[in-house]
Amino acid sequence: MKRLFKLALQKPELASTLLLVLLIVFFQILSGAVFLSIDNVRGVMGLLPETALVAVGVTLLMICGEFDLSVGSVFALMPMTMAVLVVAGVPFWLAILLGLALCAFIGFINGWITIKFDIPSFITTLGMMFMARSMTVVVSGGFPPRIKPGQVPSWIFTGFVDDGGLIRASVIWFVAIAVLIGLLLAKTNFGNWVRATGGFLPAAAAMGIPSGKVKIACFMICSVLAGFAGMIQSLRLNSFLPALGEGMELQAVAAAVIGGTSLMGGIGSIIGGLIGATLIRVIDNGMVMSQIDSNWFKFAIGALTIFAVVGNAWLRRRGRAMQVETDK
């Protein structure tokens, strides 16, 4: 029992993995085996990388002890900027690069203000959420830019890579990026600094870790991933809308938390964020496929988030109690 608890403490994503499997089985039965049909899986796989990429960035940032509410707005701002540039005659790749640079800049500003003025990132990024959303509308001039199909090589990001038309390039991009960020966190000294910074800031500072810079770097990674995800969604839909990604910020936080990431920092894993994001997509889609009134979707996500946080807090308390026992 003790070992089980310890495992659950060290691998907070374990519980959500279990839940994910259960839900998939549940929806598969409830929907009369439509849920895991090729057509439906294709639909889920189209959307998943977009939510999950945002969740990966937010998870990394939350492990570092900070928070980003502006990801939903950045999700819209990046593709809008890129599209406006492309329409203005800027080459596609340069436009992408400029768009991502803008995201990095926004992330830098988020982090710099948070650190410099020592204010909660909740507030900094809440402000940035409004500002970036507003910029999206301003940049578009009120009229969404139109890119003709075929004008940009969007297949590199969203084209199907297999003959059956099941997996899009976005899945590959997403897996590659997630693995990269996962390795960054688990296997590099930077990852060690991220965990130390989020886990116990005074210790990190006393050991000479440049925790301010580490946090700013995480803010930047988070913004860039959100922008990249928004670009993938826009290219998939081939429409550049100023309202894209509204509500994304909270879904991403929910995904991270459901996957076992702590709001206090220091605890969590990239794989947990991915599982959280997958859970959200599965619930969203599974409810539709099972003909449950989809207005309950947000209710389900909300309930699950609270459940996950309560569960994790309980696990941690149990863990502490256990430590007292071993002291004897």
Next chain:
Amino acid sequence: MNTPIIETRNLHKWYSGVHALKGVSLKIEKGQALGLVGDNGAGKSTLINILSGLHRQDEGEILLEGQEVDIRNPKDSMRLGIETIYQYNSMVPLMTISRNVFIGREPLKWSIGGFGILDEQKMREDSVKAIADVDLHLRSPDALVGELSGGQRQGVAIARAMHFKSKVMILDEPTNHLSVKETAKVIGFVKGLKEQGVTSVFISHNMHHVFACCDRIVAMALGQIVLDKPVSETSIEEVSEKL
């Protein structure tokens, strides 16, 4: 007389109008175990924070083995061989022992511009060795620091400092919040330092702890040194009176 391993000359520090250190000059000899005592607000923590790089003095010099040094941040201090152990033991509870031992100084398999892949095997092996060197026996370097008792954590912190070949080890209230048994362990670690030729500065407001493991007592009050004697020539009563 030998060159002192650490010397401060006329250190001053003001915190928004409060004169926290008023010209502290102190020489610490190599291999000495110095006990620094004083009430809250006496300036001990300020002095220590300056030596460990968390704060900078407003006036005065610090000399390390006779050379004037400029300590701007904790990294500088560690690079000079000064390791500080705080009462909260500067460990991240949710990270493993081996990761904690190497926070900020991770051995890398390869790196670009200071970033790179951790050499986890070396981290495990070295941390096991470092911990064994201070006579602390833990099951696994992969255990979380949060699972250890307070005394064990201080042991790991001391092992970490030893591993990085510290010349001077500053222990800032390492026995706070510890049980009697655990305190005895920590005092044992400090005694062990002397045998290994490491200079130590032990800060505490518990006089008994200081007298148990130090050979020189320095007492501070109101930002100044008010007493500086070998432990054999003073008593708890005399020191208490000065505070």
